[in-house]
Each structure stands twice: as structure tokens, then as C-alpha cells.
Amino acid sequence: MNILVTGGAGYIGSHTCVALLEAGHSVIVADNLNNSKAETIDKIKQITNTEITFYQIDVTDETAVGAIFSQHEINGVIHFAGLKAVGESVEKPLEYYCNNLVSTMVLAKACQKYNVSRFVFSSSAAVYGDNTVPFVETMNLLPTTNPYGETKAMCERILTDIVKVNPAFSVSLLRYFNPVGAHESGLIGEAPNGIPNNLMPYVTQVAKGKLKKLKVFGNDYPTVDGTGVRDYIHVVDVAEGHVAALDHLMGGVHIYNLGTGRGTSVLELVSAFAEATEIKVPYEIADRRPGDIASCYADASKAKRELGWVAKRDIVAMCRDAWRFENKLL
Ligand code: NAD
Numbered sequence: 082m083n084i085l086v087t088g089g090a091g092y093i094g095s096h097t098c099v100a101l102l103e104a105g106h107s108v109i110v111a112d113n114l115n116n117s118k119a120e121t122i123d124k125i126k127q128i129t130n131t132e133i134t135f136y137q138i139d140v141t142d143e144t145a146v147g148a149i150f151s152q153h154e155i156n157g158v159i160h161f162a163g164l165k166a167v168g169e170s171v172e173k174p175l176e177y178y179c180n181n182l183v184s185t186m187v188l189a190k191a192c193q194k195y196n197v198s199r200f201v202f203s204s205s206a207a208v209y210g211d212n213t214v215p216f217v218e219t220m221n222l223l224p225t226t227n228p229y230g231e232t233k234a235m236c237e238r239i240l241t242d243i244v245k246v247n248p249a250f251s252v253s254l255l256r257y258f259n260p261v262g263a264h265e266s267g268l269i270g271e272a273p274n275g276i277p278n279n280l281m282p283y284v285t286q287v288a289k290g291k292l293k294k295l296k297v298f299g300n301d302y303p304t305v306d307g308t309g310v311r312d313y314i315h316v317v318d319v320a321e322g323h324v325a326a327l328d329h330l331m332g333g334v335h336i337y338n339l340g341t342g343r344g345t346s347v348l349e350l351v352s353a354f355a356e357a358t359e360i361k362v363p364y365e366i367a368d369r370r371p372g373d374i375a376s377c378y379a380d381a382s383k384a385k386r387e388l389g390w391v392a393k394r395d396i397v398a399m400c401r402d403a404w405r406f407e408n409k410l411l
Pocket residue numbers: 087088089090091092093094111112113114115116117138139140141160161162163164165180184203204205206257258259260
């Protein structure tokens with residue numbers, strides 16, 4: 082199939098382009114490079130030895146999006162393009178609502194106009210709010226604590242409403258847990274601007290000596306060792322989940338958790354990193370981070386049952402691959 086990948090120069094999008102090309106699909110990337118670099122497109126070509134078409138456009142721009150749909154026969158859209166920094170979304174709510182909602186609506190409109198029936202959307206475990214773990218797709222969603230999470234819940238509703246009146250339009254809502262790691266080539270991965278907010282890039286930068294010490298945000302949560310528990314999932318597993326979701330789209334809305342089903346605490350991740358790299362990352366216990374929940378992990382059984390997809394790579398592999406990528410960064 083010919084797949085339009087929005088945000089394809091980004092972290093998860095670039096790995097998904099590789100997985101799509103390896104599965105025999107063709108890829109057209111639309112990305113404004115707001116949080117990525119054009120050279121990632123060359124890295125995707127280098128890894129797969131395959132050409133891809135790249136448009137540097139903003140996917141909130143209806144005219145620019147329409148031009149792509151009119152020039153290519155598109156069979157499906159995977160929509161990654163979005164702003165994703167939780168803290169920033171509290172500071173800049175309007176930017177987040179405009180970018181994340183308008184892009185989704187513009188793309189859905191183009192799909193209607195050009196009879197494209199397959200749409201895969203990047204949602205997030207954030208939509209579950211502080212539910213009881215493990216999170217199951219059938220749970221009532223709870224309010225999230227920030228505009229970023231709200232944009233994901235709203236986009237899910239918008240796409241669901243469109244399907245209600247257009248049953249041939251087929252949508253997969255993929256709720257990612259905590260994607261980490263990098264492609265095993267070390268050529269693509271996550272390179273956040275400035276000081277990382279997320280745990281894994283923070284850990285790799287401390288190990289590299291770019292940052293002094295990890296701050297562990299809270300050790301008094303009701304978890305195995307008091308530190309926050311998350312469902313870290315290798316980004317290549319997440320990418321493969323998209324290929325599986327795309328292959329199984331056949332009318333209606335389908336929601337899937339993309340997680341491993343296993344929770345890992347902050348201190349367990351630090352130990353796994355030491356096992357993978359033989360580096361003991363220095364850390365200190367700090368206050369809880371506002372807005373954090375104690376535990377977040379998936380019930381991953383639906384994706385296994387319906388898509389035949391399971392996450393294959395363990396936490397040590399995630400640390401090893403994140404570290405390899407950190408070492409290839411300039
Ligand atoms: P990323 O920032 O690396 O990639 C997003 C890409 O979209 C970037 O290349 C950026 O330049 C592009 N982009 C943003 N707005 C755009 C616009 N209006 N037009 C064109 N391009 C635009 O982020 P990521 O980690 O790869 O995340 C991809 C998607 O998955 C996002 O929607 C994010 O919210 C969602 N998600 C990510 C995580 C995570 O932990 N990384 C977790 C849950 C959900």
C-alpha cells in the first residue's frame with residue numbers, strides 16, 4: 082500500500098517508516114520539521130535502501146495536504162504529526178489544541194474527499210488518566226491533567242464520530258505507553274532538544290556525562306520500590322504495531338494499547354541500564370513531579386488477540402539500543 086506518514090521524520094514516525102518499507106509498503110512523509118531533521122529521511126533511506134517521498138509541509142495546511150492527496154494515490158494515513166511535550170502544553174494550550182486537533186481534522190477531511198479509508202492515529206496512555214492498572218481499552222477514560230492529553234482524547238472522539246456516519250472509514254486508535262530505545266543500526270532514535278523531560282533520554286545523557294545526576298521524582302508511591310512505574314516499550318515494537326494495525330483495518334473504530342503489559346519502576350530501569358551498559362547512573366531522590374501518576378501499564382492482550390502483535394524486545398534491549406543511539410549523536 083501507499084501510506085502517507087505525517088510526522089514521519091520524528092521519533093516514532095521514522096521507525097514506523099522503516100517497518101512499513103520493510104513490510105513492502107511505499108511511504109510518503111509529510112513533516113514540517115518542527116521537532117525533527119531532514120537528515121532523518123536520509124537515514125530511513127540508508128537503513129532500508131529504499132526511496133521515500135518527503136514533503137516539508139504543515140499538516141494543518143489544508144491546501145498543502147490536498148496537494149499531496151491529489152498527486153498520489155494514497156491507500157492509508159498514519160498520523161503521528163503533533164506536539165507532545167506535556168509541560169509545554171500547559172504553557173501553550175492554544176498552540177497544542179490548534180496543532181493537534183486541526184491537523185487531525187484536515188487529514189480526515191482529505192481522506193473523505195479522496196476516498197482514503199484507512200487511518201491510524203497516535204493516541205496515548207495519557208487518555209486513561211489515573212485509572213486502575215492495568216489499563217484496558219474498554220475502561221472509561223478519565224480527565225487528563227494537561228492540554229496535551231486532552232488533545233489525544235478529543236481526536237479519538239472526533240475520529241470516532243466521523244466513523245459513526247461513514248462506516249467505510251476505518252480508524253485504528255493506538256494508545257502508546259512509553260516508547261523508548263532506538264533502531265538497532267543506531268542511525269535513528271530520540272534526540273530531544275534541550276534537557277530531556279523523559280526518563281530514558283535523561284538516563285542516557287547522565288551516562289554520557291552530558292548531565293550530572295538523575296533526579297528520581299518521588300520514592301513514596303505505592304509501587305514495588307516507591308518510584309513511579311511505567312510500561313516502557315521498544316520503539317521498533319511500537320513501529321511494528323502500526324504495520325499490524327494497518328493490515329487489520331476493515332471498517333469501524335478499533336482501539337489498541339501498544340504496551341508490553343509489564344510495569345518497570347524508575348530504579349528498575351536504572352538497574353536494567355547498568356545491566357545493558359555496565360554504567361551505574363548516579364541518582365538522587367527528589368520530590369514527586371506534579372501531575373505524575375504512580376503506575377501506568379497496559380493490558381496488552383487485545384492487540385495480541387486481534388492483531389497478532391506482541392512487544393518482543395525487553396527492557397535491557399531498550400536500554401542497550403537507547404545507549405547505542407546516544408553514542409552515535411554528535
Ligand atoms: P516527535 O516530535 O519526534 O515526532 C512528531 C513529528 O511531527 C515531528 O517530526 C514534528 O516535526 C512533526 N510535526 C508536528 N506538528 C506538525 C504539523 N502540524 N505538521 C507537520 N509536521 C508536524 O514525536 P514522537 O515521539 O515521534 O510522537 C509521535 C506521535 O505519537 C505524537 O502524536 C505523540 O503525541 C504521540 N505519542 C508519543 C509518545 C512518546 O512517548 N513519544 C507517547 C504517546 C503518544
